[in-house]
Amino acid sequence: MSKPIYVIGHRNPDTDSICSAIAYAHLKNALGEYVVPARAGKINPETKYVLDSFGIQPPQLILDIYPRAKDVMHEEMITIHPWNTLRRLGQLIKQHNVKSIPVVEEDGSLVGIVTVGDLAERYVNELGMQDLRETGVDYAGILRCLNGTLICGGDLGERIEGRVKIAASRTQTMAKVIRPGDIVLVGNRTNVQLTCIEVGVACLIITGDFSVAAEVEAAARQAGTYIIRVPHDTYTCGRLINQSIPVRRVMKTNVTSFAPDDLVSDIKSTIIRTGYRNYPVVQDGKLVGLIDRNRLIVPDRDQIILVDHNERSQAVDGIEEAKIVEIVDHHRLGGLETSEPIFIRHEPVGSTATIVANMHWHRNVEIPQNIAGLLLSAIISDTVLFKSPTSTQKDRDTAQKLAQIADLAIQQYGMDMLKAGSVIDKLTPSDIVLTDLKEFQIGDYTVAISQISVMDPEAVLKLQDQLKAALQAVCQKEQYSMGILLVTGIMDESTYLLYYGQPSGLISAAFGEGRPDGTWYLPGVMSRKKQVVPPLIDAVRRL
Known part of the structure; x- marks a missing residue:
């Protein structure tokens, strides 16, 4: 769903500001737009009385509209688990054309990040990786990396302790070269396979997808030797096995990340200083998004409709970062500038609610009973039950029509509402x-x-x-x-x-x-x- 347009009143909102925001959002949504009412401060006792009277929840609280990390992050991300292999990492990088991938546990907890540079560095050091004892490779990793089939063996989570050898010599020579616990790549050479088992190798990798002789399988099961059959030739297996190293061995654990509510203005300096391509966004330890530094340049601005005010000093903090699309107000013009022409409805009446109500009728949008009650309350509040010199005949006429819809007696309801708002016992x-x-x-x-x-x-x-x-x-x-x-x-x-x-x-x-x-x-x-x-x-x- 696209981002909503927020309709919001001034800071330290009064009843007119809150009720007009709710009612104008109702009008705009009835006309087919996606508009959400909001407020820029606490609900005062009078407004609470009004909202409770008509069973309406307070609008969403927005204390500022400065763009935040959550506004510029990608929520759809490519991730990898720390136990996945470098081969899987390479496949994801190629498939999705990404330069870095966050590393997460099964529950979504961020544990690191791995980049194309990390992968390239391992390939440069490939010759030194044949000794898998220090890499944390387990049999499950080799099985996944070589796309193999387990013929026999025990726990796939068991770590590799030996070196990788290729059975390219005679049987007698191989017996001298291999050591107990080694991993041996061998083709369809039954005698060599049996010799390796006798020596005590940990695992035989049968290349070329050759079948395994019954006697070899029986000997392996008796000796506790793993046998994995793979579809690749010996050379390819020798190259691919270097990619069986788990991602956790190459990932960076000291990750520069941000929280969803971090201000874009604050994180820019960090991004400029560190120069990474992507930055994880983390909430309660869980990965929730990813920031692409290129997308950060032009974040989408929030669209805002201002009601009951038009001065920057009265607006929600960060208004300069938003795109003002409409203003509906009854106050003096306060010199607020916009980047392009916008719709403005400005009338010298006692309440913004008077304007909003008449905009409903002008556009033939029916006003529900509860919305009529809100609008009536706002007019009563701003005109102090029509005692204020700001009240006009239009306010009185509008209030009469709204009272009929809301089924309320203006004088009685108005006094009850004003009394509720005048109680100061609980106010500091x-x-x-x-x-x-x-x-x-x-x-x-x-x-x-x-x-x-x-x-x-x-x-x-x-x-x-x-x-x-x-x-x-x-x-x-x-x-x-x-x-x-x-x-x-x-x-x-x-x-x-x-x-x-x-x-x-x-x-x-x-x-x-x-x-x-x-x-x-x-x-x-x-x-x-x-x-x-x-x-x-x-x-x-x-x-």
């Missing part, structure tokens, strides 16, 4: 500060503004010192010039503002003098994008 000061946090470039300053809507703002303000410390921690970690927390009262339709950072005097220039406790009370302020960001931009210009 850091959680509160990170709730729906968005990053803005205001003049020369990078400002993080988070907003939490609650029934009782005073309960939050009791944590003022801890909240300011959390703002300070976020600013220092992310190198923000300023961090602002908006605590919005749902019932009294007002906002309390806390901040940390520079420039000194910015908040006073934008909103006048604050209260003695170091907070600002902003009556009637419900919208971050319409009532907080614009005054800050004007204040920066004046300063």
Whole structure:
């Protein structure tokens, strides 16, 4: 299956960001595309209430979209076992036209890698390989390598201890040359075969596919001598037996490998420094893929649809590495650049969900009851039950149609949802500060503004010192010039503002003098994008 297109909202997502991603993925899939909803952060209590209400699982969590080893690796690989022979290795290299092959155990555990160079080095040293005692060759390896048939013998896993000899001399001479435990290549010379058995050779390899005399087989069985009949002539057997060495004797065990989640940007330097052609990708000790350094040059980029934001500073980390194919949003344009023309649906409404719902109807795609519930929830959340100045008549009309499909009473359901999201008992000061946090470039300053809507703002303000410390921690970690927390009262339709950072005097220039406790009370302020960001931009210009 091809890679999906991900539809994803902003970091520290709110209900609109999550629900619009799910609903837009539904629309795109209904139109025949392969789209997967995703999220760029934790689910907040309000959004959890919404998802649980309609039996929908949270979207896939994607904290960044930097390309990783798993994005550029081959999952279909040629492998070899350590007990396979060099002959089998050569066959695989020729058949599949590869330069290196990972060596794995039966369970897929990576134990080494073997290359054409390793094989060539063994062929260069071929004459020194006739003594098989140090190579770990067993009878099974010889049998496979010579394509032989076992006439008699014991355990095929038994290691070879003798040298390889060719019975090319007279019987009397052979008796002086061969030693007990040797491996002897011999044709259809019964007398020589019997002599070898009498001397105590470990194995007779009968070349030319000649039959074995009954007396020879009987003597071999009595002496415990292996007999292997092979279809090749003696010369070919002498050459091929050198290829019976197991791969484990020539493989490299110090393998440069990567984990599936290693960033491509991090592994490039290793690849450049080491210069190998292929690199195994290993997870929990098991081989899961192989990276070809040539394929690493141009990895396939993830395709992304952005919803509920269009600024790089608010997007998931690594957005510059992805291919943005669509944007559906209701915020100001944030200067995000794309490499080619894309589809953009941008409207001045109170919620992205309003746009997504109407796109369903415009394309004659039916909205299921649960998706209608998500979209309605997102509109209620972003417009604070239509109390925010960002709400429009289109939001209200859309919400009415969605409520009919979802069979919900807007006012009752909306209050229940907002109450569920305003419970802060289980939230730490850091959680509160990170709730729906968005990053803005205001003049020369990078400002993080988070907003939490609650029934009782005073309960939050009791944590003022801890909240300011959390703002300070976020600013220092992310190198923000300023961090602002908006605590919005749902019932009294007002906002309390806390901040940390520079420039000194910015908040006073934008909103006048604050209260003695170091907070600002902003009556009637419900919208971050319409009532907080614009005054800050004007204040920066004046300063």
